[in-house]
Amino acid sequence: MSQPAARSAAVTDVSQPPSLARGRVIRPQGLRPATRGVIGIVGFFAVWQLAGSLGLINEFLLPPPSALARAYYEAISSGELFENIAASMMRVTIGFLLAAFCGVTLGIVLGWSTTIADFFKPIIEGLRPIPAIAWTPIAILWFGIGNGPGYFLVFIGAIFPIFVNTFAAVRNIDRNQINAALCLGANTKLLVFDVLIPASLPVIFPGLRIGLGIGWMCVVAAELIAAQSGLGYAIQQSRVLMQTPNVLVGMITIGVIGFVMNVAMGQIERRLMKWK
Amino acid sequence: MKPAQNAPCDPQIVIDHLTKEFAVRGDGKMLRALDSIALTIRRGEFVVLLGPSGCGKSTLLSIIAGFQHPTAGEVLHDGKPISRPDHHRTVVFQDYALFPWMTVLDNVAFGLKAQGISLKQRVEVAQHFIALVKLSGFEQRYPHEISGGMKQRAAIARALAPNPDVLLMDEPFGALDAQTRVLLQEEVARVAFETQKTVLFVTHSIEEAVFLGDRIVVMSARPGRVQRIYDVPLQKPRLPETRRLPEFVQLSEDLWESLKPEWQLQ
Numbered sequence: 001m002s003q004p005a006a007r008s009a010a011v012t013d014v015s016q017p018p019s020l021a022r023g024r025v026i027r028p029q030g031l032r033p034a035t036r037g038v039i040g041i042v043g044f045f046a047v048w049q050l051a052g053s054l055g056l057i058n059e060f061l062l063p064p065p066s067a068l069a070r071a072y073y074e075a076i077s078s079g080e081l082f083e084n085i086a087a088s089m090m091r092v093t094i095g096f097l098l099a100a101f102c103g104v105t106l107g108i109v110l111g112w113s114t115t116i117a118d119f120f121k122p123i124i125e126g127l128r129p130i131p132a133i134a135w136t137p138i139a140i141l142w143f144g145i146g147n148g149p150g151y152f153l154v155f156i157g158a159i160f161p162i163f164v165n166t167f168a169a170v171r172n173i174d175r176n177q178i179n180a181a182l183c184l185g186a187n188t189k190l191l192v193f194d195v196l197i198p199a200s201l202p203v204i205f206p207g208l209r210i211g212l213g214i215g216w217m218c219v220v221a222a223e224l225i226a227a228q229s230g231l232g233y234a235i236q237q238s239r240v241l242m243q244t245p246n247v248l249v250g251m252i253t254i255g256v257i258g259f260v261m262n263v264a265m266g267q268i269e270r271r272l273m274k275w276k
Numbered sequence: 277m278k279p280a281q282n283a284p285c286d287p288q289i290v291i292d293h294l295t296k297e298f299a300v301r302g303d304g305k306m307l308r309a310l311d312s313i314a315l316t317i318r319r320g321e322f323v324v325l326l327g328p329s330g331c332g333k334s335t336l337l338s339i340i341a342g343f344q345h346p347t348a349g350e351v352l353h354d355g356k357p358i359s360r361p362d363h364h365r366t367v368v369f370q371d372y373a374l375f376p377w378m379t380v381l382d383n384v385a386f387g388l389k390a391q392g393i394s395l396k397q398r399v400e401v402a403q404h405f406i407a408l409v410k411l412s413g414f415e416q417r418y419p420h421e422i423s424g425g426m427k428q429r430a431a432i433a434r435a436l437a438p439n440p441d442v443l444l445m446d447e448p449f450g451a452l453d454a455q456t457r458v459l460l461q462e463e464v465a466r467v468a469f470e471t472q473k474t475v476l477f478v479t480h481s482i483e484e485a486v487f488l489g490d491r492i493v494v495m496s497a498r499p500g501r502v503q504r505i506y507d508v509p510l511q512k513p514r515l516p517e518t519r520r521l522p523e524f525v526q527l528s529e530d531l532w533e534s535l536k537p538e539w540q541l542q
Contacts, residue, residue, distance in 0.1 A: 176373035179343050184387035184438055185363030194386070198377040275377045275418045 063245045068252070071245035080234070085253065087229040091147055092219045095154025096212055103159040103211065104204060107166025108196060117167075124163070132157035132218045140226045149226035150219050157218035158211035165207025169200030202273060209265045216258050231257075288474050289317040289340060289442060294349035296335055309335050311499035312349070317442075322468055322475045324489035326482065326531070328538050332500025333478045337446050340476065341367050353441070363387055366435035370447040372427045374419040380406065380430045381415040387438030405433040408467060425456040432464070436471065443468070445477045449484070461487050465514040482531045486524055487514055494531065496538055506531065 031039075045065045051057050052064025059067070075081035110117040132153050139149035173196065181195045197204075223232025235250035296310040309332040317323050325333040338344045340351055342361035351358045353365065361367075366387065374383050385402040393401070406412055409429040419427055428448055435443055445464075449457040465488055468475050479485055485492045492506040509523050518524055 174373065176369050176371060177375060179341070179361065180367065180369065180373040180375075180434075181386070181390075182343075183341055183361040183363065183365060183367045183444075184434070185390035186386070187390065190390055194389075195375065198375070201377075273377075275420065 060242075060244055063248065067245045068248055071243070071249045075246065075249055081249070081253065084229060084231045084234045084250075085257065087227075087233075088150075088219050088223065088231045089257075091150035091222070091227075091230065092154050092212070092215050094147075095151040095219065096158050096215045098151070099155045099158035099211055099215065100162055100208055102155075103162030103207070104166050104197075106159075107163045107204070108170055108192065108200075111167045111170025111200075112196075124160075128160050132214070133221050136222060136225055139222070143226075145226050145228060147227070150222045150230070153218040153222040154215040158215035161210040161214060162204070162207045165210075166200060166204045169203035170196060172203075173199050202276065205265075205269045205272070209262065209269070212261055212265060213258060216254075216261060220254055286319045287316045288319040288321075288354060289315075289476070290352040290355075291315040291317075291336075291340070292349050292352065294336070294339065294346045294351060296332065296339065296344070297347045308499035310339075310346075311501050313500070313502055315493060315502060315505075317474060317476060319474055320472050322477065322488055322490045324485040324492045325476065325478045325495060326480065326485040326492050326535075327495030327500070327503075328480060328497050328535070328541075330500075331495040331497040331538075333495055334446055336500070337367075337444050337476060337478050340442075341365055341444050363390065363438040364440050365442045365444055366438060366440040368428070368431050368435045368443065368445040368448045370450045372419070372424075372431045374427055374431055374434070376419050379416050379418055380411060380422070383419070383430055384433045384437050386434060391438060402433070402437055405437045406430075408436070408470075409433045409463065423456075424452050425460060428452065428460060429463070432467065436467070436473070440473070442474045442476060445475065447478050447480070449479075449481075457481075457484070462514070462516060464488060465512075469513040482528050482535070483519070486510075486528050486531065487518060492531065494535065497541075504534065 049065045052059060052062070052066075057064075063071075072081075106120075110120055135153055135156050136149065139152045143149050143152060177195060177199055178191070181191050186195065219230065220232035223230035224236045227233045231250050231254050235247045238244075238246035238250065291313050294310060294313040295308065297306040297308050299305075300307050313336060315323075325336065327333050335344065339346055340358065342358050342365065345359075358365075375386065378386070381399065381402055384405055385398040388398040388401055403412070403415065406415060409432050411426060411429050411433065414422060414426065414430075419430070422430070432448070448464075449460055452460065461484055464475075464477075467473075468488075475488075477485075477488055486508060489508050490512075492508060494503045494506065495501065496503040506527065508527060510518055510521065
């Protein structure tokens with residue numbers, strides 16, 4: 001009689017730990033990470049505003065958020081902000097697409113053929129450490145002031161991470177998948193587009209994402225020196241005119257757009273790789 | 277007149293004094309993986325390569341597929357030397373090698389797409405083979421959504437879809453649990469019997485070899501050689517009951533007795 005009772009007690013004991021464990025999961029105040037992020041940002045601006053209002057910081061060197069809001073309102077209502085955003089976005093898009101096409105192509109070809117890679121590797125490895133900014137003077141000589149240096153610097157900044165990731169992805173591809181495709185009769189086109197690229201995409205995509213981020217930094221750098229429009233040009237002009245709030249408006253906009261682009265790339269990545 | 281035992285009537289794959297050597301990393305020595313292999317596989321025959329690991333059986337299959345080249349000798353497929361992989365000899369891999377970004381249907385239809393067959397016809401043919409391996413209803417699943425046994429079924433359907441002359445199976449059930457393995461052996465026996473395909477099957481399981489093979493090629497290791505070829509005296513189709521027949525038990529025991537010394541050396 002006592003034995004079944006003991007057994008049933010043991011069964012309940014076994015079912016106990018998981019529910020206990022669930023109770024132990026740390027979830028402070030039940031806040032979602034996004035909510036905490038918003039609180040962080042609001043808190044940051046509040047402290048900044050407070051420090052400004054109390055006269056703790058020089059208003060010319062670091063205007064408080066209220067001054068930025070005014071500058072933002074003016075930049076938006078005059079349409080100037082959107083013109084500059086459009087100019088920068090256009091440059092980064094064209095430069096990035098060129099870099100994506102060339103970087104992925106180069107990565108696939110060199111990843112596939114060790115012989116061709118041997119020819120190109122030293123050149124690529126020699127060019128790679130040169131920061132995109134260091135290309136600015138020669139870009140101005142080649143393309144003059146305007147869109148040209150922007151496209152070029154974005155291209156230079158973005159192509160290397162894209163190439164490196166594609167190259168690594170193709171080099172590390174599962175040999176059996178290639179063999180499977182070959183024995184099923186795949187020709188080069190099918191092998192590249194239906195096997196090689198999709199198989200490499202989980203590694204190529206982070207490269208594209210990093211490339212776009214760097215490209216976005218490069219376009220601003222190019223516009224600081226070599227353009228007559230764009231967010232980089234706008235902050236440089238505002239500096240010359242001593243309009244500190246406008247400098248910060250431009251900087252914040254650059255940050256926000258960079259953030260949004262990264263999130264968008266993450267969304268595209270998730271959608272493209274739903275098989276993961 | 278009955279043909280003499282082991283005499284090839286209608287040879288499909290002829291392996292002629294094939295030797296394969298690999299360069300050993302570091303020193304300049306060559307390691308001989310396969311030593312003067314001679315073997316003829318007849319049309320419609322189910323041949324099993326059986327041996328301990330390191331006997332080169334997978335290397336031999338890989339050369340027949342066209343993935344690797346022999347150091348000496350050659351392999352003929354219907355009289356023509358094999359130089360590269362093509363859809364007349366498709367492979368089922370131990371790790372499935374399904375394309376994870378494609379659904380089961382697209383995986384199975386891949387070889388048909390390679391032949392330039394229209395989408396409508398591809399789907400039709402692929403669905404036929406998916407039904408053959410009993411995967412109907414899972415066409416739209418991705419490989420990560422199905423079990424190991426189902427993945428291997430999908431891989432078998434994918435290999436059969438382009439209508440190959442020869443199906444090459446490289447330890448296809450090595451990664452599966454014992455029960456799934458038994459079930460899939462029965463499926464492969466049925467599918468091979470129904471489709472009348474020539475099959476070359478690599479394994480290190482004696483039971484698997486006896487259950488599936490018409491002939492069992494026993495290989496010895498370092499260097500890989502053909503030790504002996506056994507005819508399997510069992511009727512086709514092979515059914516679950518086959519495993520209980522005295523001939524099945526007897527041959528399994530004989531094989532184990534002859535292979536034991538090799539295995540103990542490992």
